[in-house]
Amino acid sequence: MATSLWATRAASFLRINVPCRGFATGSDVPICYLALYCYEIAAAFIDWFLKDLKYADSHEWVRVEGKSATVGITDHAQDHLGEVVYVELPEEGSKVERGASFGAVESVKATSDVNSPVSGKVVEVNTKLSDSPGLVNTSPYKDGWIIKVELEDDSDLPCLMDPERYTKFCEEEDASH
Amino acid sequence: MILPLNPNLSSIPHLSTQTPSKFTCIHHRCCATPSLSLTPSHSRRCDFYDLHNELVPYAEAWRWQKSIVEEKKALSEKDEDLAESLIILQHQPVYTLGAGSSDEFLKFDLNDAPFDLYQTERGGEVTYHGPGQLVMYPIMNLRHHKMDLHWYLRALEEVVIRAISSAFDIEASRVAGLTGVWVGNEKLAAIGIKISRWITYHGLALNVTTDLMPFQRIVPCGINDRQVGSIKGILQSQGNKEEDDDDDSELIDISCKSLVTHFCEVFQVDLCESYTKMGLDKSKLC
Numbered sequence: 059m060a061t062s063l064w065a066t067r068a069a070s071f072l073r074i075n076v077p078c079r080g081f082a083t084g085s086d087v088p089i090c091y092l093a094l095y096c097y098e099i100a101a102a103f104i105d106w107f108l109k110d111l112k113y114a115d116s117h118e119w120v121r122v123e124g125k126s127a128t129v130g131i132t133d134h135a136q137d138h139l140g141e142v143v144y145v146e147l148p149e150e151g152s153k154v155e156r157g158a159s160f161g162a163v164e165s166v167k168a169t170s171d172v173n174s175p176v177s178g179k180v181v182e183v184n185t186k187l188s189d190s191p192g193l194v195n196t197s198p199y200k201d202g203w204i205i206k207v208e209l210e211d212d213s214d215l216p217c218l219m220d221p222e223r224y225t226k227f228c229e230e231e232d233a234s235h
Numbered sequence: 236m237i238l239p240l241n242p243n244l245s246s247i248p249h250l251s252t253q254t255p256s257k258f259t260c261i262h263h264r265c266c267a268t269p270s271l272s273l274t275p276s277h278s279r280r281c282d283f284y285d286l287h288n289e290l291v292p293y294a295e296a297w298r299w300q301k302s303i304v305e306e307k308k309a310l311s312e313k314d315e316d317l318a319e320s321l322i323i324l325q326h327q328p329v330y331t332l333g334a335g336s337s338d339e340f341l342k343f344d345l346n347d348a349p350f351d352l353y354q355t356e357r358g359g360e361v362t363y364h365g366p367g368q369l370v371m372y373p374i375m376n377l378r379h380h381k382m383d384l385h386w387y388l389r390a391l392e393e394v395v396i397r398a399i400s401s402a403f404d405i406e407a408s409r410v411a412g413l414t415g416v417w418v419g420n421e422k423l424a425a426i427g428i429k430i431s432r433w434i435t436y437h438g439l440a441l442n443v444t445t446d447l448m449p450f451q452r453i454v455p456c457g458i459n460d461r462q463v464g465s466i467k468g469i470l471q472s473q474g475n476k477e478e479d480d481d482d483d484s485e486l487i488d489i490s491c492k493s494l495v496t497h498f499c500e501v502f503q504v505d506l507c508e509s510y511t512k513m514g515l516d517k518s519k520l521c
Binding site: 139166 | 356387414426431
């Protein structure tokens with residue numbers, strides 16, 4: 059269930075259109091299966107790419123590599139926000155705390171806090187977002203990353219959700235509203 | 236010059252989480268409404284701070300909102316339910332910028348601004364607030380309504396559209412892609428909000444009898460090719476109002492009442508009026 063949801067998002071992520079199996083004609087069949095094959099490959103790739111991420115209930119993701127963490131907002135968050143027109147970035151060298159706001163994203167006349175899933179020191183901010191805030195929409199897990207953090211310790215990580223749990227969390231949240 | 240918010244400027248009113256027995260509660264039983272209203276399972280209580288005839292300094296109101304927001308966030312984390320809040324007031328003349336505002340939309344030197352200028356954390360570009368303009372600051376926990384920014388913005392627009400339709404028979408509308416409330420090419424109400432942990436603040440500003448000249452020193456909301464209007468101006472152009480300043484306060488009162496009534500309808504809340512003199516330092520009001 060979770061993988062199929064991610065696969066759907068993967069297709070969207072890679073801008074892959076999949077023709078509906080039920081309406082494939084004779085001449086379309088090879089193309090249909092090729093497209094499906096590409097779709098499945100892409101889904102598996104995205105699954106692999108995203109599986110190491112952890113998620114906060116405020117819809118931020120974090121990728122931890124050793125003592126370093128990269129933070130952004132999730133595809134679910136950017137989808138609900140709409141077009142992001144401004145990203146407020148913290149200062150490099152500033153401290154962040156798990157659960158506390160470190161910046162904001164603006165869309166549709168509304169600014170929303172971005173909260174840090176981890177505690178530590180900001181060592182790099184994505185300055186590309188100043189000129190291209192829309193990267194948060196088009197590439198939330200890659201080019202739309204927001205900050206890199208030097209972790210204080212890894213004690214925050216058990217509090218975060220894995221991909222399956224986060225997917226379920228999003229489904230429950232959407233269903234309740 | 237962009238003014239910082241001075242934390243030492245004045246006291247912040249303490250807002251009790253419980254309704255004191257000495258306060259008079261005004262309950263507005265709301266009718267179920269279609270489209271933007273949620274299926275009403277129950278109405279939430281909303282503490283109402285009616286300052287619609289007061290000119291409140293912007294910095295005071297800003298600090299006040301943030302103190303309410305922090306209180307709500309703390310209680311929300313403990314799953315303790317808290318009423319919504321609605322503040323309605325007027326401001327002394329002031330320009331405000333949103334978090335990502337560009338100063339290219341200012342037609343004056345920052346160091347020689349005609350009025351105070353504040354850089355805020357809300358969405359949207361530069362706008363003007365001043366006497367004759369009703370400003371509503373709903374402070375709502377969207378977890379109790381709909382966790383959807385777009386819904387909230389459309390709901391705020393709906394409040395204004397219904398209010399000026401029912402009070403003045405003025406047909407206002409939305410313009411796709413341009414948040415706010417419009418009558419033809421004129422924007423009557425501007426909207427800009429901030430959300431923190433699903434608690435909203437900042438809000439909307441409706442020009443009732445506002446002097447619109449200060450808008451000419453800015454590109455309001457960054458929109459070059461449209462104008463700003465007011466309820467008074469619309470009524471005069473329709474021939475429904477003579478030039479008469481004595482009626483201005485009546486227009487403000489009617490507008491306020493209609494806004495509040497339709498706010499209750501759209502957001503399914505029951506108002507509980509709180510007396511601000513118990514908290515806000517009145518000497519800071521004009």
